[in-house]
Amino acid sequence: xxxxxxxxxxxxxxxxxxxxxxxxxxxxxxxxxxxxxxxxxxxxxxxxxxxxxxxxxxxxxxxxxxxxxxxxxxxxxxxxxxxxxxxxxxxxxxxxxxxxxxxxxxxxxxxxxxxxxxxxxxxxxxxxxxxxxxxxxxxxxxxxxxxxxxxxxxxxxxxxxxxxxxxxxxxxxxxxxxxxxxxxxxxxxxxxxxxxxxxxxxxxxxxxxxxxxxxxxxxxxxxxxxxxxxxxxxxxxxxxxxxxxxxxxxxxxxxxxxxxxxxxx
Amino acid sequence: xxxxxxxxxxxxxxxxxxxxxxxxxxxxxxxxxxxxxxxxxxxxxxxxxxxxxxxxxxxxxxxxxxxxxxxxxxxxxxxxxxxxxxxxxxxxxxxxxxxxxxxxxxxxxxxxxxxxxxxxxxxxxxxxxxxxxxxxxxxxxxxxxxxxxxxxxxxxxxxxxxxxxxxxxxxxxxxxxxxxxxxxxxxxxxxxxxxxxxxxxxxxxxxxxxxxxxxxxxxxxxxxxxxxxxxxxxxxxxxxxxxxxxxxxxxxxxxxxxxxxxxxxxxxxxxxxxxxxxxxxxxxxxxxxxxxxxxxxxxxxxxxxxxxxxxxxxxxxxxxxxxxxxxxxxxxxxxxxxxxxxxxxxxxxxxxxxxxxxxxxxxxxxxxxxxxx
Numbered sequence: 001x002x003x004x005x006x007x008x009x010x011x012x013x014x015x016x017x018x019x020x021x022x023x024x025x026x027x028x029x030x031x032x033x034x035x036x037x038x039x040x041x042x043x044x045x046x047x048x049x050x051x052x053x054x055x056x057x058x059x060x061x062x063x064x065x066x067x068x069x070x071x072x073x074x075x076x077x078x079x080x081x082x083x084x085x086x087x088x089x090x091x092x093x094x095x096x097x098x099x100x101x102x103x104x105x106x107x108x109x110x111x112x113x114x115x116x117x118x119x120x121x122x123x124x125x126x127x128x129x130x131x132x133x134x135x136x137x138x139x140x141x142x143x144x145x146x147x148x149x150x151x152x153x154x155x156x157x158x159x160x161x162x163x164x165x166x167x168x169x170x171x172x173x174x175x176x177x178x179x180x181x182x183x184x185x186x187x188x189x190x191x192x193x194x195x196x197x198x199x200x201x202x203x204x205x206x207x208x209x210x211x212x213x214x215x216x217x218x219x220x221x222x223x224x225x226x227x228x229x230x231x232x233x234x235x236x237x238x239x240x241x242x243x244x245x246x247x248x249x250x251x252x253x254x255x256x257x258x259x260x261x262x263x264x265x
Numbered sequence: 266x267x268x269x270x271x272x273x274x275x276x277x278x279x280x281x282x283x284x285x286x287x288x289x290x291x292x293x294x295x296x297x298x299x300x301x302x303x304x305x306x307x308x309x310x311x312x313x314x315x316x317x318x319x320x321x322x323x324x325x326x327x328x329x330x331x332x333x334x335x336x337x338x339x340x341x342x343x344x345x346x347x348x349x350x351x352x353x354x355x356x357x358x359x360x361x362x363x364x365x366x367x368x369x370x371x372x373x374x375x376x377x378x379x380x381x382x383x384x385x386x387x388x389x390x391x392x393x394x395x396x397x398x399x400x401x402x403x404x405x406x407x408x409x410x411x412x413x414x415x416x417x418x419x420x421x422x423x424x425x426x427x428x429x430x431x432x433x434x435x436x437x438x439x440x441x442x443x444x445x446x447x448x449x450x451x452x453x454x455x456x457x458x459x460x461x462x463x464x465x466x467x468x469x470x471x472x473x474x475x476x477x478x479x480x481x482x483x484x485x486x487x488x489x490x491x492x493x494x495x496x497x498x499x500x501x502x503x504x505x506x507x508x509x510x511x512x513x514x515x516x517x518x519x520x521x522x523x524x525x526x527x528x529x530x531x532x533x534x535x536x537x538x539x540x541x542x543x544x545x546x547x548x549x550x551x552x553x554x555x556x557x558x559x560x561x562x563x564x565x566x567x568x569x570x571x572x573x574x575x576x577x578x579x580x581x582x583x584x585x586x587x588x589x590x591x592x593x594x595x596x597x598x599x600x601x602x603x604x605x606x607x608x609x610x611x612x613x614x615x616x617x618x619x620x621x622x623x624x625x626x627x628x629x630x631x632x633x634x635x636x637x638x
Contacts, residue, residue, distance in 0.1 A: 052507075057510060081513040095505050097505055098505070113513060
């Protein structure tokens with residue numbers, strides 16, 4: 001366990017580009033301990049890329065990512081492997097290993113990273129599964145679960161080593177509104193219970209405003225606004241306003257061009 | 266659909282009557298072309314248009330735009346107008362229409378040639394890296410805290426080895442039968458039926474040194490090599506590989522090493538079995554069909570097959586297992602994008618591993634020949 005850090009996630013001037021294409025053009029933000037920070041933005045704005053940098057799956061082209069006081073780009077693969085149990089990541093579709101039962105999936109980090117005896121592992125797995133509302137599913141295979149259940153099982157797996165920071169990739173996408181709201185409730189409950197620090201990436205506005213302590217709006221690889229949900233809601237700047245209030249982008253509709261080809265007779 | 270052209274002052278009017286659907290466009294197009302060819306401005310009167318579909322609407326948009334103001338649409342019903350207005354305005358089609366067209370064949374060839382070279386170098390690089398990682402994880406790794414997951418290998422051996430027994434034995438026995446007949450027909454030319462007994466030598470040596478290992482390797486490449494690529498590739502698509510990495514588990518050590526180890530163990534075992542069954546097939550031809558007495562055939566076989574034949578075959582098989590496993594896993598980890606790439610990489614993995622197996626077989630055979638094993 002590393003020492004307590006007041007700001008578990010610090011991102012400085014993060015740039016990522018694939019060849020010519022710049023995905024992130026200088027992103028800066030900090031997340032305080034015990035805070036849920038929601039990173040939102042339209043599809044293709046680079047949200048998931050930020051997340052991949054935060055867990056070291058992707059190395060930034062420039063800039064630094066510091067998680068729990070460790071600068072990720074200074075770590076080699078082995079050091080990353082031993083660092084990662086301190087963070088938990090929930091993937092968009094849960095990313096459970098299909099070849100194993102739900103219980104084995106949740107138990108996997110315990111079996112691989114700790115020397116706990118099988119009885120304790122079993123007890124912890126049952127505990128974590130019931131925390132996410134999946135009691136009694138440990139024998140089922142991932143393919144037998146619904147999308148929402150898979151995400152919750154993914155969350156149980158992410159929680160199993162009691163990480164200090166959580167990363168959520170689109171936790172509510174593809175869920176119906178009720179299940180999504182339940183998932184948000186679960187996140188808030190866990191936050192109260194565990195004091196969890198989390199970075200959540202989403203384009204689901206309802207969910208974002210429900211769970212966020214602070215939020216950032218990412219558009220076109222740049223963080224264009226940051227603040228509490230109330231602050232973000234009151235932003236008047238065009239793009240942010242239209243994203244937060246779901247209005248279509250301007251310039252999409254110019255019928256005048258048509259007029260030249262019609263004779264309205 | 267009918268399109269009637271009439272003259273009104275300096276303009277031509279093309280009146281459309283009937284449905285403007287996919288099948289009707291050609292007729293309208295002809296009428297419009299003729300009218301425009303006259304040099305006059307053309308009014309396309311859409312009053313009589315009944316039903317219309319996307320193809321019809323797209324036709325109108327395309328022609329209106331291409332005529333640059335010489336062709337105008339009038340009397341379009343509100344439904345048609347609303348539909349047209351919902352389409353991107355003609356201005357926005359600029360340049361986009363050609364982007365769907367296929368590039369010229371020459372460009373395509375040049376592109377493909379450079380792409381192929383890049384792809385091959387990339388593959389070789391990944392293959393070598395994966396090989397080094399494998400070697401690391403089975404030699405130095407265990408001392409540095411990366412345990413070798415023999416429990417996972419054991420499960421794989423069942424899938425790769427035991428489940429393959431029926432097909433391997435079937436093919437091996439058929440090969441033995443075939444070789445028996447082929448060798449007999451050649452021997453006959455040299456000295457008649459009296460030489461049939463030597464088919465025991467030919468079948469025995471051919472099976473143990475070559476056919477057994479290579480045939481089994483090809484079967485396993487198609488059966489298990491493809492399965493490895495498809496499984497790992499799908500895991501790459503569903504972010505399962507990323508999930509492993511985030512849990513601090515190295516996918517190579519966790520997934521790939523057990524699979525390769527299982528192949529390295531299972532393939533020689535399968536080959537041993539194939540040797541046995543294949544020689545048995547030769548025996549069926551030799552004794553039951555060609556009438557060589559059993560005891561003679563058995564004695565001849567014992568004399569013909571040296572232990573070194575069997576061992577070289579088994580050594581080759583272990584290397585083939587390594588090649589198949591590495592190729593399969595490397596291709597699986599190369600999957601980017603979606604399900605299409607899983608299919609492409611799986612095909613590629615099978616083809617490449619079979620080619621590699623045959624290349625290495627030649628290398629081995631040459632080495633054994635020169636080293637006189």
